[in-house]
Amino acid sequence: MSIPKPGGPVPPSPGPAPHRTLWARLFGPPARLLLRLAGWRVEGTVPEEPKWVLIAAPHTSNWDLVLMLLSGLALGAWPSWVGKHTLFRFPFGALLRSLGGIPIDRRSRGNRVEQLAALFSSRERLVLAIPPEGSRSNLSYWKSGFYWVARTANVPICLAFLDFPRRRAGLGPLFRPTGDLRVDMDFVRAFYAGMKGRFPEKQGPIRLEGEGGPPATGRPAS
Helix, strand or coil, X not given: CCECCCCCCECXXXXXXXXXXXXXXXXXXXXXXXXXXXXXXXXXXXXXXXXXXXXXXCCCCCHHHHHHHHHHHHHCXXXXXXXXXXXXXXXXXXXXXXXXXXXXXXXXXXXXXXXXXXXXXXXXXXXXECCCCCCCCCCCCECCHHHHHHHHHCCCEEEEEEXXXXXXXXXXXXXXXXXXXXXXXXXXXXXXXXXXXXXXHHCCCCCECCCCCCCCCCCXXX
């Protein structure tokens, strides 16, 4: 499987074959049924890569999380996520971990990006969901944590999507960030072009601080 990125394809990293998590095996069939009954179409496949960062857009309503979780289950993916370490205390700690939660001690010294990137080094498999949009309100920039975590850990980013007008959701391509913000984000913008959330007026620009200048036109190579 080739991973598209701006400038051409790159070979995938070697690793174990993709597998369906326990949650996906248990709840995948009912998730597919619920989405079908609601009129939603699920697209894409779970990447063969054993480690990747997952982002999803656009994010304009509370239903986005529900739909993305159902879509992930339908496709066989259940990502991990990070939360404040105090959330993982007794009696809910074991349950949150089983649901993919990873505690992060915010009191510890060190860069947050480096902490999250280190998770990939310590695990054989990891799909880490990092939201690029900080809220459901229109913002001037996306949060750049997902990009720099993937860049530091040298893992690809998977572009998941929700497109309310066409009632479709799923997993898009993987791409490896090159460090050139403008080129990489042009690739991301091209993929999400034309997709709309439940409340399009709440969608902000797909843009990271530090890109410099207006977004370039045209679709990057894949």
